[in-house]
Amino acid sequence: MAAVQSALQSEANARSEMARRLTDFLFDGARLLDDRRWAEWLSTCTHDIDYTVHTRANLNLMREGDTFDDVLPYVKCDYRALELRVQMLTREWHAVDPAPWTLHVVSNVRCWVDGKASAEKERYRVEALCIVHRNRIGEDLVIFPCRYEDEIEVAADGSMKLASRLVIVEAERIDGALAYLL
Amino acid sequence: MGSSELSPKFFTNRAVRRDAYRDPELFELERDRIFSKVWVFVGHMGELTQPGDYKTTVLNGAPIIIWRDAGDEVRALYNSCTHRGTKVTRRPRGNEKYLRCSYHAWTFGRDGSLLGVPDAEAYDETFDKEKLGLVAVPRIATTKHGLIFASQNANVEPLEQHLGEALAYMDAAFNDPTGYTVAGYHDYRVYGNWKLVTENSTDGYHVQSLHRMNAKAVQAQGGGLTEQQARPVAGERTGNYQVGLAGGHNLMTWESVVTERMMDPAAQTHGKRRRDYLGSIFPNLAINTNGNCPKVRQIIPIDVACTEIIQYALIPNSYTREERRAYLIRLAEYSGPAGANGVDDNDNFPQVQKGLRAPIDWSDVSRGVGKGGGLLNDETAMHALFEEWQRRLFG
Numbered sequence: 418m419a420a421v422q423s424a425l426q427s428e429a430n431a432r433s434e435m436a437r438r439l440t441d442f443l444f445d446g447a448r449l450l451d452d453r454r455w456a457e458w459l460s461t462c463t464h465d466i467d468y469t470v471h472t473r474a475n476l477n478l479m480r481e482g483d484t485f486d487d488v489l490p491y492v493k494c495d496y497r498a499l500e501l502r503v504q505m506l507t508r509e510w511h512a513v514d515p516a517p518w519t520l521h522v523v524s525n526v527r528c529w530v531d532g533k534a535s536a537e538k539e540r541y542r543v544e545a546l547c548i549v550h551r552n553r554i555g556e557d558l559v560i561f562p563c564r565y566e567d568e569i570e571v572a573a574d575g576s577m578k579l580a581s582r583l584v585i586v587e588a589e590r591i592d593g594a595l596a597y598l599l
Numbered sequence: 600m601g602s603s604e605l606s607p608k609f610f611t612n613r614a615v616r617r618d619a620y621r622d623p624e625l626f627e628l629e630r631d632r633i634f635s636k637v638w639v640f641v642g643h644m645g646e647l648t649q650p651g652d653y654k655t656t657v658l659n660g661a662p663i664i665i666w667r668d669a670g671d672e673v674r675a676l677y678n679s680c681t682h683r684g685t686k687v688t689r690r691p692r693g694n695e696k697y698l699r700c701s702y703h704a705w706t707f708g709r710d711g712s713l714l715g716v717p718d719a720e721a722y723d724e725t726f727d728k729e730k731l732g733l734v735a736v737p738r739i740a741t742t743k744h745g746l747i748f749a750s751q752n753a754n755v756e757p758l759e760q761h762l763g764e765a766l767a768y769m770d771a772a773f774n775d776p777t778g779y780t781v782a783g784y785h786d787y788r789v790y791g792n793w794k795l796v797t798e799n800s801t802d803g804y805h806v807q808s809l810h811r812m813n814a815k816a817v818q819a820q821g822g823g824l825t826e827q828q829a830r831p832v833a834g835e836r837t838g839n840y841q842v843g844l845a846g847g848h849n850l851m852t853w854e855s856v857v858t859e860r861m862m863d864p865a866a867q868t869h870g871k872r873r874r875d876y877l878g879s880i881f882p883n884l885a886i887n888t889n890g891n892c893p894k895v896r897q898i899i900p901i902d903v904a905c906t907e908i909i910q911y912a913l914i915p916n917s918y919t920r921e922e923r924r925a926y927l928i929r930l931a932e933y934s935g936p937a938g939a940n941g942v943d944d945n946d947n948f949p950q951v952q953k954g955l956r957a958p959i960d961w962s963d964v965s966r967g968v969g970k971g972g973g974l975l976n977d978e979t980a981m982h983a984l985f986e987e988w989q990r991r992l993f994g
Contacts, residue, residue, distance in 0.1 A: 470937065472786075474691070474784070474786065475783045475784065478782075478783055486924050486927075487782075487920070487923070487924065487927075488782070488783050488927070489782055489783025489784065489785070489912045489927050489930065489931065490927065490928075490931045491785065491931060491935055491936065491937045492931055492937045493927070493928045493931045493932070498932065505812050505813075505939070508812075510812055510942065510943070511809060511943060511946060511947065512942045512943060512945075512946035555953070556949070589691075589786060590786045590787050590788060590907075591785075591786075591787055591935075591936045591937070592787050592788045592789075592936065593787065593788070593789065593790075593936060593945055593946070593949075594936055594941070594942040594943075594945040594946035595936045595937035595942060596942045596946065
């Protein structure tokens with residue numbers, strides 16, 4: 418009995434530790450985005466990443482049988498597209514000269530740590546809120562209230578990568594120029 | 600600038616007076632002399648596919664409902680309860696047999712008629728429900744492409760007359776015989792005057808500079824214009840050209856090698872040519888097939904320095920589900936507040952508006968003047984917008 422209780426406790430501790438590490442992964446990613454370390458942030462993504470931004474207003478247009486892919490996104494990137502977007506953010510967009518400042522405030526993180534995708538890699542579902550504050554010289558502060566619905570891949574060595582991110586902007590509009598990553 | 604100081608000369612064939620973009624009094628004059636008088640784009644039939652479907656939008660600052668009844672007639676009604684003014688619906692769209700005002704529960708049918716009033720016995724014999732239906736916008740009309748226009752002017756000319764020669768370009772741009780469904784919207788505000796958005800439709804001159812990032816990407820993918828432009832022959836509309844049309848419409852058309860994805864160099868389609876159309880229908884409709892994505896933009900002036908743009912994703916009904924999904928990705932990559940082109944333009948409009956605060960009277964729009972005009976990077980097509988604008992405001 419004691420051995421069973423001990424095993425259960427160990428399992429609970431492991432899940433708790435995994436949830437903590439997944440949460441830290443979100444915080445680390447937010448910091449990379451705010452520091453405009455785009456290439457580093459991209460290196461934390463899997464090569465089959467799906468990065469999508471929707472507004473709640475557009476998701477409300479979904480009909481029966483539709484998936485998120487059937488609704489007009491504001492951003493829809495695979496790895497190649499993210500790579501090109503990162504290049505544009507880093508170099509030649511007028512929209513990033515001067516560069517905007519952002520603050521990604523990540524909160525309300527929830528981790529589902531029971532699922533396993535394969536023996537080598539595990540993918541965990543993680544949800545969070547992210548309130549993105551965006552400011553720029555000569556412009557007013559803009560705030561985007563976002564939900565993250567993420568899938569994070571954890572390798573056998575414990576390293577983590579973002580395998581998918583659905584950003585739902587809980588709003589009707591996205592004003593201005595989205596020359597950064599939510 | 601006081602109205603007594605307004606000069607009737609706001610546009611020559613080389614320059615436009617900057618007050619046109621920054622004077623709040625002129626903005627109000629536009630409401631009175633343009634937006635209340637002409638046909639204004641308000642929606643697409645692809646949003647009203649079933650009897651009872653409705654959408655809400657804004658016409659010259661006024662909230663309206665576009666509502667399809669059981670007999671397929673489409674009406675434009677002011678979204679204002681005839682009792683005390685409350686919007687009878689706050690939703691962007693829906694499907695209803697009736698709408699009930701939240702304030703006192705007055706109920707209106709799809710034809711706008713007042714169906715019911717709670718505690719009606721409190722009204723005397725002069726109370727006439729038949730005269731208290733939702734007020735109809737005087738005119739509504741739809742093109743064969745499904746574009747819905749409304750006018751506050753009961754005496755406005757027929758829509759086809761207003762569209763004039765632009766109709767042929769619209770026919771070419773929206774030529775899928777199976778029609779279109781609206782698959783979503785990019786809805787955003789830019790902090791610039793609405794005419795900055797409208798004139799931008801035929802400003803090919805800015806592509807290589809403002810859009811230099813994605814111009815390079817397109818060229819690297821093997822895309823771009825199929826031929827170097829020779830100056831169009833006066834009076835001939837062939838090849839790649841821009842044109843200003845009677846009525847204030849301004850349009851460009853060109854042939855290019857298509858790129859299937861803006862953001863994926865591997866997804867190019869070598870050698871596949873297509874002809875694209877981009878321009879504006881006076882005063883508030885932008886049409887655009889760029890990026891292999893037919894779309895329209897409803898340009899809604901909010902105030903002199905703020906414009907809301909609603910981009911409609913128009914998916915041909917002939918598309919398979921996979922083609923539809925590919926279209927949606929292309930549209931997101933090209934346009935809207937996060938698109939490779941959209942980011943540039945949306946970031947630039949407020950910079951123009953701020954620069955226009957300087958006490959400088961005129962903006963130069965003379966590119967192509969004296970040279971024949973008509974090249975994609977000339978500025979002669981947008982003259983049609985300024986001429987019509989000036990004519991309607993000042994005669």
